[in-house]
Structures are given as structure tokens and as C-alpha cells.
Amino acid sequence: MRLGKLYGIGVGPGDPELITMKAIKILKEVDVVLTPKSGENKDSMAFSIVKKILSKDFKIIDPVFPMIKDEEILEKHWNNTVDLIFSELKEGKNVAFITIGDPLFYSTYSYVVRKMKERYPEVEIETVPGITSLSACLAELNIPLGEKDERIGIFPASYGLEKLEELANIFDSLVLMKVSKNFDEIVRTLEKTGLKNKSIFVSRCGSEDFVSSDLDSMVGKEIDYFSMIIIKGK
Amino acid sequence: MRLGKLYGIGVGPGDPELITMKAIKILKEVDVVLTPKSGENKDSMAFSIVKKILSKDFKIIDPVFPMIKDEEILEKHWNNTVDLIFSELKEGKNVAFITIGDPLFYSTYSYVVRKMKERYPEVEIETVPGITSLSACLAELNIPLGEKDERIGIFPASYGLEKLEELANIFDSLVLMKVSKNFDEIVRTLEKTGLKNKSIFVSRCGSEDFVSSDLDSMVGKEIDYFSMIIIKGK
Numbered sequence: 001m002r003l004g005k006l007y008g009i010g011v012g013p014g015d016p017e018l019i020t021m022k023a024i025k026i027l028k029e030v031d032v033v034l035t036p037k038s039g040e041n042k043d044s045m046a047f048s049i050v051k052k053i054l055s056k057d058f059k060i061i062d063p064v065f066p067m068i069k070d071e072e073i074l075e076k077h078w079n080n081t082v083d084l085i086f087s088e089l090k091e092g093k094n095v096a097f098i099t100i101g102d103p104l105f106y107s108t109y110s111y112v113v114r115k116m117k118e119r120y121p122e123v124e125i126e127t128v129p130g131i132t133s134l135s136a137c138l139a140e141l142n143i144p145l146g147e148k149d150e151r152i153g154i155f156p157a158s159y160g161l162e163k164l165e166e167l168a169n170i171f172d173s174l175v176l177m178k179v180s181k182n183f184d185e186i187v188r189t190l191e192k193t194g195l196k197n198k199s200i201f202v203s204r205c206g207s208e209d210f211v212s213s214d215l216d217s218m219v220g221k222e223i224d225y226f227s228m229i230i231i232k233g234k
Numbered sequence: 235m236r237l238g239k240l241y242g243i244g245v246g247p248g249d250p251e252l253i254t255m256k257a258i259k260i261l262k263e264v265d266v267v268l269t270p271k272s273g274e275n276k277d278s279m280a281f282s283i284v285k286k287i288l289s290k291d292f293k294i295i296d297p298v299f300p301m302i303k304d305e306e307i308l309e310k311h312w313n314n315t316v317d318l319i320f321s322e323l324k325e326g327k328n329v330a331f332i333t334i335g336d337p338l339f340y341s342t343y344s345y346v347v348r349k350m351k352e353r354y355p356e357v358e359i360e361t362v363p364g365i366t367s368l369s370a371c372l373a374e375l376n377i378p379l380g381e382k383d384e385r386i387g388i389f390p391a392s393y394g395l396e397k398l399e400e401l402a403n404i405f406d407s408l409v410l411m412k413v414s415k416n417f418d419e420i421v422r423t424l425e426k427t428g429l430k431n432k433s434i435f436v437s438r439c440g441s442e443d444f445v446s447s448d449l450d451s452m453v454g455k456e457i458d459y460f461s462m463i464i465i466k467g468k
Contacts, residue, residue, distance in 0.1 A: 022251035102369045110378030127376055129369035135336045139361035144344030155385035
């Protein structure tokens with residue numbers, strides 16, 4: 001039997017209309033949808049977007065991926081996931097791995113591509129790009145990046161914060177991703193480096209759209225996982 | 235009469251299927267499409283994408299924007315363009331400014347937003363994000379960026395090249411935009427900094443898809459304007 005094909009499909013930032021025609025076309029054709037979720041009783045955000053557009057009955061595979069950091073456990077999880085995908089492909093079924101945003105920009109789909117290439121190099125993989133949360137946030141704010149040959153630095157704040165001042169000296173604009181984990185520390189660092197008054201906090205752009213330039217008011221509170229800080233100009 | 239609304243619409247990287255449902259919905263509703271072109275006898279790439287999807291008759295405004303660097307002339311051009319847009323809006327017509335890729339990521343739409351806010355602050359502007367050429371290239375290559383908290387630096391090579399080594403020390407991945415102007419110099423710098431063997435040249439992803447990791451073979455040749463170099467890992 002002919003091996004099925006694996007698609008990695010970006011369904012965009014949240015607004016069901018921000019999905020591409022190509023993503024819809026492929027979702028109409030595939031048999032199986034794979035969509036990781038972060039907890040046993042949680043819904044997959046990516047699949048909730050798809051459900052709003054298509055009323056089709058997919059076979060759904062939704063492994064639970066708790067927000068763990070342990071690389072060894074993560075690798076085991078992804079090995080299992082790739083094996084699950086392959087057992088469908090072997091039966092000639094096409095499988096779509098769906099992700100919010102873009103599949104290859106700060107997404108767990110990168111694990112799938114790597115593991116699939118390692119374990120089953122014979123599988124054909126096609127990736128369909130999606131609208132990133134960054135593009136959705138820029139649209140919500142109507143703020144351009146890359147104007148007049150601007151340099152843009154993008155990094156996860158949970159990891160690169162100690163480099164913030166150095167980066168601010170090189171780049172015209174900075175985007176801090178994943179700001180929920182150490183938000184209070186981020187605000188302190190922005191204050192110290194004189195960048196706070198150029199910083200805008202944005203959350204869930206393309207769905208609920210929360211925007212604030214008053215970062216102080218959020219210190220000590222729980223910050224949404226789907227958040228970022230954009231520091232524009234200097 | 236009620237003032238029309240200005241939309242900035244990203245039509246994606248070239249493949250007509252990589253346009254969003256939202257972009258199509260709005261294009262079906264607007265009266266006027268504005269799409270700058272780079273020469274008198276050249277077609278607008280953005281509009282050629284729209285024509286492949288919609289057979290509708292728009293009123294088309296396509297001012298010529300030669301690839302000029304002179305800021306004063308550029309500003310004058312954009313002032314005129316914004317005035318053109320406003321004269322349509324004044325008649326109650328909605329206008330869509332269409333751009334390839336994403337309107338707020340390395341796009342001339344940034345001029346429109348700024349000028350419109352300056353000259354006609356009463357105008358309502360809505361931006362619809364698009365698939366960036368970067369996302370399309372990552373999909374074509376099946377290369378992830380942002381894996382495991384990676385730092386990503388994006389900058390136009392025509393401007394930031396002297397910082398390349400410094401940036402390579404800080405970032406896990408680099409994206410060099412606009413590499414056509416000084417391509418030979420870029421290749422020399424990549425060679426000198428030991429980054430050449432990690433560099434991939436990509437051009438017109440999402441339409442014609444040209445990929446090469448043999449940068450040397452392109453030295454001395456004319457390089458397509460819609461090109462970039464991705465330097466992944468170190």
C-alpha cells in the first residue's frame with residue numbers, strides 16, 4: 001500500500017478567518033488530524049479553530065503534552081507521537097499535524113519534522129505556513145517592523161533576558177516571546193535598561209486581542225501564555 | 235457622506251492559495267485596490283495574485299515606485315499616494331492597499347500607515363496579516379526556527395553586514411533579508427566568519443521556490459530581489 005503523506009499545517013493565530021485557502025483545501029482531504037494538547041481535560045486550540053471552519057469528521061489523535069521541560073521525557077513523548085502518525089501513514093492515510101500560528105516558527109512541529117526524518121525518512125512531509133502570532137499582533141497594533149532596513153531581534157524572554165541591553169544596542173526593534181514565565185523579571189529589566197516606555201504588551205492577537213503599554217499594572221498577576229512584548233524603535 | 239475604510243492586506247508570498255479567507259472576504263467587498271509597482275511597464279506582483287483568485291473588476295490605482303533610496307522623493311511619493319487613497323475614502327469607498335507577504339513586516343505599507351495617520355488621522359485603518367516570505371521559505375526547506383527557545387535575528391544584509399559576526403555570537407539563527415544588492419560581499423563575509431557552510435539561499439518561496447546551499451556558484455550573477463539567506467544553528 002502506498003504510504004500516506006504528513007502535512008504540517010499552520011491554522012493561524014486564532015481568528016478562524018486567518019487560515020489560508022491551502023490549509024482548508026488540505027484539511028478537507030486528509031483523514032487524520034493530529035493536535036497535541038497541554039492537559040487531559042483541555043481542548044486543543046488549533047483544533048477548535050478548524051472545527052469553526054469545517055464540519056467534517058476527522059479521526060483525531062490528541063496526545064497530551066504537559067508543559068514539561070525535561071528533554072528526555074519530551075523526546076520520548078515525540079517518539080511515541082511520530083510512531084502514532086506512522087501507523088496511520090502505513091495504512092495509506094494522510095495525516096495533518098495542526099498548529100496555531102506558523103508550524104516552523106516557535107512551534108512544537110519542529111520536533112515532529114526532526115523525529116520523522118530520523119525514524120521514518122521515507123515519509124513525505126509538506127509544510128503549509130500559517131500567519132504567526134507576531135504578524136497578528138503587528139496588525140492589531142498597526143505597528144510596522146522592518147521599516148527602512150530596520151533590524152529585528154526575536155527571542156524568548158525566558159532565556160535571553162541577560163542579553164537584553166546588548167541586543168537593544170544592535171537592533172532597532174525587539175520582540176520578546178514567551179513572556180509569561182518570568183514577566184516580573186522582564187519588567188524590572190526593561191525598567192533598568194530604559195526600554196520600558198517603548199514596550200507594548202500584546203496577548204492573543206487574532207483572537208481576543210489584549211493590548212497594554214502599562215506593564216507595571218500587570219506585575220504580580222498571572223500572564224497569559226500566548227503573550228509577547230514588542231519594543232519598537234529606540 | 236461616511237468616510238470609507240482603508241485596509242492593508244497581505245496576500246502572502248506568491249502562491250495564490252497562501253492567501254487568508256479574511257483577505258479574500260475583504261477584497262470581495264472593497265471598491266478600490268491600491269498596489270504600487272516598481273516600473274511603468276511592470277505588473278504588480280500582489281495584484282497578479284489577487285487576479286488569480288478573484289475575477290472581480292476593481293478600480294485599480296497603481297502608482298509607480300521606482301526602487302529609489304532618496305528619502306525626500308520617497309516621502310513625496312507616499313504623500314501623493316495617501317492623498318489618492320483619501321480622495322476615494324472621501325467618496326465613501328473602501329480601499330485595499332495590497333502587499334505581498336505581510337503588510338507590516340518589511341513592507342512599504344508602513345509608509346502608508348504612518349503618512350495616513352499624519353495627514354488624515356480620522357481615517358480608520360485595518361490591517362490583515364499575511365504569510366511572510368520567511369514562513370514560506372521555512373516551509374519550503376522544512377527548517378524550524380525558534381526550536382527549544384532559540385534566538386532569531388532578522389536583518390537586511392545591505393545594512394547590517396558589519397555586525398554579522400557579533401550577531402552570530404548572540405543568535406542561534408540569523409535571517410538575512412534583501413541579499414540581492416550586495417550578494418558577493420555577503421558571501422565573502424559569510425566565508426570569513428565561518429558561517430557559509432550553515433547558510434542556505436532561498437528565493438521566491440511560495441511561488442517559484444529556488445533553493446541552494448552552494449552560495450559560491452551564485453557569486454557574480456544577478457540575484458533575484460525576492461531572496462534571503464537563512465543561517466541555521468552554529
